[in-house]
Amino acid sequence: MAVKAPKVGWLSDGVRGGLRSTLHEAFLAGLRDLGYVEGQTIIVERRDATQKLDRLEKLAAELIGLNVNVIVATSGAAALAARRATTSVPIVMAESGDPVAIGLVTSLARPGGNVTGLSAMDLELTAKRLHLLKEVAPKSSHVGVLFHPPFPMTVAAVAEARTAGVRLGLTIVPMEVPNADALDTAFNAALALRADSLLLFGDPFTSRHQRRIVDLAVKHRLPAMFFWREFAEGGGLMSYGPNLPATYRQAAVFVDKILKGAHPKDLPVEQPTKFELVINMRTAKALGLTIPPSLLAQADQVIE
Numbered sequence: 001m002a003v004k005a006p007k008v009g010w011l012s013d014g015v016r017g018g019l020r021s022t023l024h025e026a027f028l029a030g031l032r033d034l035g036y037v038e039g040q041t042i043i044v045e046r047r048d049a050t051q052k053l054d055r056l057e058k059l060a061a062e063l064i065g066l067n068v069n070v071i072v073a074t075s076g077a078a079a080l081a082a083r084r085a086t087t088s089v090p091i092v093m094a095e096s097g098d099p100v101a102i103g104l105v106t107s108l109a110r111p112g113g114n115v116t117g118l119s120a121m122d123l124e125l126t127a128k129r130l131h132l133l134k135e136v137a138p139k140s141s142h143v144g145v146l147f148h149p150p151f152p153m154t155v156a157a158v159a160e161a162r163t164a165g166v167r168l169g170l171t172i173v174p175m176e177v178p179n180a181d182a183l184d185t186a187f188n189a190a191l192a193l194r195a196d197s198l199l200l201f202g203d204p205f206t207s208r209h210q211r212r213i214v215d216l217a218v219k220h221r222l223p224a225m226f227f228w229r230e231f232a233e234g235g236g237l238m239s240y241g242p243n244l245p246a247t248y249r250q251a252a253v254f255v256d257k258i259l260k261g262a263h264p265k266d267l268p269v270e271q272p273t274k275f276e277l278v279i280n281m282r283t284a285k286a287l288g289l290t291i292p293p294s295l296l297a298q299a300d301q302v303i304e
Contacts, residue, residue: 009063030252056081093117
């Protein structure tokens, strides 16, 4: 009798724009590296919330109804929705800002439930990102930190920025944005509090409103540090974060281990090993900034 091919559920919040297909392909490439052939020795069922996060739990339930062997979640929000839908089907995070802070795992070393995978180190990279921002804008003293309250990592993110800011002599100006209509108000309020640069964390809200946030930062002449490279590619000043295609390829390794009998609680959450700095020189010139040659030498990509 032929052995039935295992099913992998792919649960995406759909907020990464054109990068979604690139990351999905990186995951499939990781599976191919491990000897899987999609459609033959493994089946991948895709569900995309198309930026409507309230659909994630329904889509997760659909995947469970298809009897998938494991669910791959493309964000912390997707992983939370999947975990609410099941405590038995294994869940692999392809990326998550801080899975401990948002309650997905007990600890990185001992996840403790049905969730494991990769952390994007959003919080852990805060000090490094502020340091890079300070190098580009040495006169900056007040950093606006834009955050969306419903996102579960918000409180920890702002607290981490404050801690890192103290060491660099920077005052953190929280910019609470409950919805897209409040973006202009948040920027104006931050400017009134002397914000002279900007830091963003990676979350579905900022990804969904990338274009507007980038435009507002340039309009108000705020040197900005973003978490994902697509912000810098889309006109933001700079970004520093994990190399996501490499992260998604590694997610395939977790899937392989689980399909071969490993349990998520016994698979430590991994952190990225490849990071990338992207600098947009067009935006730097528009802001009247001179990027230090030493920083340009460190950059993985310089957009001219």
